[in-house]
Amino acid sequence: MQRGEFLSTPVEYLKGVGPQRAELLRKELGIANFGDLLHHFPFRYIDRSKFYRISELNDDMPYVQLKGRISKITAHGGKRITRLSATFSDGTGHLELVWFQGIRWIKDSLKPDLDYVVFGKPGVFNGRLNMVHPELEEAARMEQLSGPSLAGIYSTTEKCKAKGLDSKGLQKLMRTLVAMVPQHLRDTLPDSIRAAHGLLSRRDALVGIHQPPDESRLSLATHRLKFEELFFIQLRLLRAKSERSEALRGKPVPKIGDFFNRFYEHHLPFALTGAQKRVLKEIRLDMGSGKQMNRLLQGDVGSGKTIVALLCMLMVLDNGMQACLMAPTEILAQQHFQSLAAMLENTGVRIGLLTGSTRAAQRRQLLSDLEQGELQILVGTHALIEDRVRFKNIGLVVIDEQHRFGVEQRARLWKKDEDVPHVLVMTATPIPRTLAMTLYGDLDTSVIDELPPGRKPIRTLHKTEANRLSVNGFIRDEIGKGRQVYIVYPLIDESEKMDYANLVSGFEGICRDFPPPQYRVCIVHGKMKSEEKDLAMQMFKSGTSNIMVATTVIEVGVNVPNASIMIIESAERFGLSQLHQLRGRVGRGAEQSYCVLMTGEKLGNDARKRMRTMCETNDGFRIAEVDLELRGPGDITGTQQSGVLDLRIASLARDQQILEEARSAAAKLVELDPKLIQPANAVLMERLSEMDRADANYSRIS
Numbered sequence: 212m213q214r215g216e217f218l219s220t221p222v223e224y225l226k227g228v229g230p231q232r233a234e235l236l237r238k239e240l241g242i243a244n245f246g247d248l249l250h251h252f253p254f255r256y257i258d259r260s261k262f263y264r265i266s267e268l269n270d271d272m273p274y275v276q277l278k279g280r281i282s283k284i285t286a287h288g289g290k291r292i293t294r295l296s297a298t299f300s301d302g303t304g305h306l307e308l309v310w311f312q313g314i315r316w317i318k319d320s321l322k323p324d325l326d327y328v329v330f331g332k333p334g335v336f337n338g339r340l341n342m343v344h345p346e347l348e349e350a351a352r353m354e355q356l357s358g359p360s361l362a363g364i365y366s367t368t369e370k371c372k373a374k375g376l377d378s379k380g381l382q383k384l385m386r387t388l389v390a391m392v393p394q395h396l397r398d399t400l401p402d403s404i405r406a407a408h409g410l411l412s413r414r415d416a417l418v419g420i421h422q423p424p425d426e427s428r429l430s431l432a433t434h435r436l437k438f439e440e441l442f443f444i445q446l447r448l449l450r451a452k453s454e455r456s457e458a459l460r461g462k463p464v465p466k467i468g469d470f471f472n473r474f475y476e477h478h479l480p481f482a483l484t485g486a487q488k489r490v491l492k493e494i495r496l497d498m499g500s501g502k503q504m505n506r507l508l509q510g511d512v513g514s515g516k517t518i519v520a521l522l523c524m525l526m527v528l529d530n531g532m533q534a535c536l537m538a539p540t541e542i543l544a545q546q547h548f549q550s551l552a553a554m555l556e557n558t559g560v561r562i563g564l565l566t567g568s569t570r571a572a573q574r575r576q577l578l579s580d581l582e583q584g585e586l587q588i589l590v591g592t593h594a595l596i597e598d599r600v601r602f603k604n605i606g607l608v609v610i611d612e613q614h615r616f617g618v619e620q621r622a623r624l625w626k627k628d629e630d631v632p633h634v635l636v637m638t639a640t641p642i643p644r645t646l647a648m649t650l651y652g653d654l655d656t657s658v659i660d661e662l663p664p665g666r667k668p669i670r671t672l673h674k675t676e677a678n679r680l681s682v683n684g685f686i687r688d689e690i691g692k693g694r695q696v697y698i699v700y701p702l703i704d705e706s707e708k709m710d711y712a713n714l715v716s717g718f719e720g721i722c723r724d725f726p727p728p729q730y731r732v733c734i735v736h737g738k739m740k741s742e743e744k745d746l747a748m749q750m751f752k753s754g755t756s757n758i759m760v761a762t763t764v765i766e767v768g769v770n771v772p773n774a775s776i777m778i779i780e781s782a783e784r785f786g787l788s789q790l791h792q793l794r795g796r797v798g799r800g801a802e803q804s805y806c807v808l809m810t811g812e813k814l815g816n817d818a819r820k821r822m823r824t825m826c827e828t829n830d831g832f833r834i835a836e837v838d839l840e841l842r843g844p845g846d847i848t849g850t851q852q853s854g855v856l857d858l859r860i861a862s863l864a865r866d867q868q869i870l871e872e873a874r875s876a877a878a879k880l881v882e883l884d885p886k887l888i889q890p891a892n893a894v895l896m897e898r899l900s901e902m903d904r905a906d907a908n909y910s911r912i913s
């Protein structure tokens with residue numbers, strides 16, 4: 212059989228499919244051909260030899276298999292039947308089986324005095340165990356079906372189910388298809404890589420994932436497919452990186468001059484930590500190498516990334532070029548501008564701020580100074596990437612992001628100039644290594660893994676409404692000692708009326724509980740005008756106000772060292788990385804700081820784990836790992852757009868080791884054969900072009 216022919220055969224030619232089901236498979240599950248169907252992997256397996264007893268069941272269980280009899284079939288809903296139920300018993304108890312669809316057909320085919328095997332997820336309704344839309348098989352027929360005892364369970368949709376393409380239906384198709392897979396299916400990985408990593412052939416893996424004879428074969432098949440998936444992502448990233456470093460010359464930053472040296476000697480507000488020095492050296496070497504730098508700077512909240520960015524900008528200034536810093540929000544841009552401007556006082560460096568709310572006249576002046584080269588550092592928001600913003604000679608772009616800048620936005624920044632500037636991306640919160648390798652796999656990485664000295668670890672407590680009075684008492688005590696307090700309300704969606712109502716009533720309550728003149732409460736939220744926000748921030752910064760009620764607008768960047776208490780209301784509604792970010796607003800001064808997580812009494816398992824994790828650790832990397840574990844990468848802000856997260860089988864939370872292996876295999880390959888011209892690597896090229904065709908604008912930065 213010709214290469215590719217088998218896998219690209221339209222799925223309607225499979226026995227049991229036909230035009231109607233083919234259309235459904237394509238529309239509902241994105242399956243157009245044999246290859247697509249083979250890559251619709253089971254999401255779990257059920258051990259066919261294992262039967263549960265009804266008496267063992269509870270509604271926390273995943274899918275289970277039971278054996279028993281059906282009695283008392285009841286149709287509900289009068290003339291038009293809307294629901295069918297049946298009682299299922301196995302001698303240890305009863306369970307209600309429920310159908311909302313395909314009712315007539317099921318009603319006619321159920322036979323009351325036969326043994327059935329049912330399969331589904333147990334649930335509870337009105338205090339009674341039930342199972343909605345279970346899969347049913349006559350026990351006698353089940354026994355005839357020889358085959359592996361591990362049966363794949365497939366995800367499907369309601370529309371597919373209605374046409375018999377439930378998990379069982381898909382299983383049946385897979386059985387037919389797997390039997391047809393040619394013995395010599397062309398592999399996507401060269402033999403050398405398979406041998407080096409002990410991987411099954413592609414054919415064996417595809418067969419094994421659908422019909423594993425046993426656990427160990429299943430795990431080999433899974434391993435091979437995960438490896439392959441991660442390997443190609445890494446190969447792509449590393450090839451992009453290598454191509455870029457060939458094609459782009461970096462703007463030369465050969466020397467360290469007066470700007471840097473004078474600042475370092477006379478204006479540096481503190482001694483750098485060892486980690487800051489190390490990272491600075493990495494960046495200096497990179498920018499001095501003659502190549503264009505693309506570097507990710509990771510560091511926990513408060514680890515001191517800003518000063519590192521500033522020193523890098525000064526290096527670039529020393530070589531006659533300009534630099535800019537782009538922040539994800541207006542508040543953060545202002546904050547950066549203020550702290551940089553303060554540090555740059557009396558250094559002769561000219562710095563400007565450009566945001567959406569910069570006035571027209573000021574903007575004109577700024578833009579003209581920039582083009583003339585009068586302005587050396589520009590801080591701003593998205594406004595920086597507008598076409599009107601032209602630098603005389605931009606040498607370094609620093610992006611302080613919370614995964615908020617998309618690929619295209621970064622790419623646009625680059626196009627501002629013929630020659631490409633160096634790029635330093637700073638993450639606002641740590642991200643797990645696997646995610647960093649995947650999202651930023653085409654960048655080099657520097658990590659600040661040390662906090663400035665003298666920080667007292669923040670103490671985190673979890674409290675509920677029942678503790679409200681004592682929490683208020685605690686706030687009064689701390690304010691009595693001269694400290695300041697943040698109280699944060701969730702405002703997940705700016706348009707959510709409820710959230711605003713909560714914020715406003717919370718604010719009013721706090722004003723009552725903490726009356727003037729002793730207490731002065733200010734408020735900041737996203738719907739305020741930027742002058743109003745500024746005013747409130749200013750009041751808090753100067754200590755005029757000692758309680759700031761806010762939404763997550765204060766999440767990033769706000770720096771008030773005297774604020775030592777962070778109260779987070781409805782903390783269960785926040786994700787871990789957000790909680791960690793918020794907590795990072797305190798613990799910046801010399802005093803002991805506290806973070807209080809207020810939640811309702813009843814919490815789900817995940818929320819409980821989030822609170823526990825926050826109370827247990829201050830380590831942002833650890834928190835990021837738990838976050839990834841709980842939510843998966845797709846739910847972590849900003850990753851959706853990246854395109855690398857439609858992983859079919861590998862998991863960035865669980866498969867770190869395979870990812871490391873796949874990355875090092877890809878790195879070795881790119882080093883030896885960057886253009887993949889060796890005959891043995893032709894298969895890789897084919898697969899890569901296939902991927903390119905599949906999504907033409909994958910390329911992150913080009």
Ligand code: ADP
Pocket residue numbers: 481482483484487510511512513514515516517518663664770799
């Ligand atoms: P982040 O990495 O979260 O952006 P920042 O750059 O805002 O952190 O730094 C947090 C705080 O720590 C700032 O107040 C900064 O002035 C201070 N800081 C940074 N580096 C040091 C250092 N080496 N020694 C003492 N304080 C430092």
Ligand code: MG
Pocket residue numbers: 516517768
């Ligand atoms: Mg910062």
